[in-house]
Amino acid sequence: MAISNGHGGDALAPVTYLPGVAPQNRGVVFAESSRADDTFDGGSTPNDEEFVDRASLIDSASVSLTRSLGRRGLSVAEARAKLRSSGLTGDEIDGVIDDFERRQWLDDAMLAEQLVHSATTRQDMGTKAVKQLLQKRLVAREVIEAVIAELPDDDAQRAMEFATSKARSLVRYDDDTAIRRLMGQLARRGFGGGVAGHAARTALAEARKSAAAGGVRFR
Incomplete structure (x- = not known):
């Protein structure tokens, strides 16, 4: 219902509420966000910490492998087994192996050559025993076949x-x-x-x- 406001215009009549009915608060309320992780506090996130932990684990495994290689040569498969026992994932192992192969710290062909030389000149091993030795050291099959094929028939x-x-x-x-x-x-x-x-x-x-x-x- 409109009533005159004394200025030539109409104004809305005041609203009268029934007994027991309270007026509804129509004010705007700004609630605090419940997502604490949306607020940047300058600290590290769980993903950052996990990345640092994995990088530290890879470094530790690489150092351990380097020390093992300092004691004796290892085949690629032997190195993989050692890295796996250190808790690295398949992709992480591949990365370390690739790096060591680029540095020529891992080389199945070179290792096989050393093993064959020692077996034939110092231990008087025959071809069959040489092949078994290379297999025991987990040298790659294609490398074993190539090395055995090159052995003299003596x-x-x-x-x-x-x-x-x-x-x-x-x-x-x-x-x-x-x-x-x-x-x-x-x-x-x-x-x-x-x-x-x-x-x-x-x-x-x-x-x-x-x-x-x-x-x-x-x-």
Whole structure:
């Protein structure tokens, strides 16, 4: 209902509320935000802290791997296993491995070459034993195949050299016992089958001949 306001215009009539009915507050209220994380306080976020923790873990694992490499060479697979035991993820491991390969701290081909040289020149290992050694050290399969293919076919010669070096200590035994023991030693170094048998019999015969020529008497 409109009433005159005395100035030639109409004004709204005052509102009268029924008993027991309170007027509704129509003021604007600004509520505080309940999202505390929307306020920048200059501190680090959980994501930042997690990033720092992972970076620290990667650095620690890398240092540990470097120390291991200082003691002896490792294959890539051996290095991966060590990093995995340090708690790194697959992507983190890949990153460390890539870095070490770029620095040539990890190189399966170079490691295989060193292992083969030691096995054939110092330990008198045959081809079979060399291959087993490389497999035990988790060298990449393609590297093993390439290295074995390049080995000279001199198992017979190396078996004979090894058998000759051991036969002299076996001349006190009968032939069957001496040959059995000598072939067992040859087999443990990867010489098997006909190669080991021929080397054992030939080396033992030469050892007996040398012993007889030297005046050694057997009982």
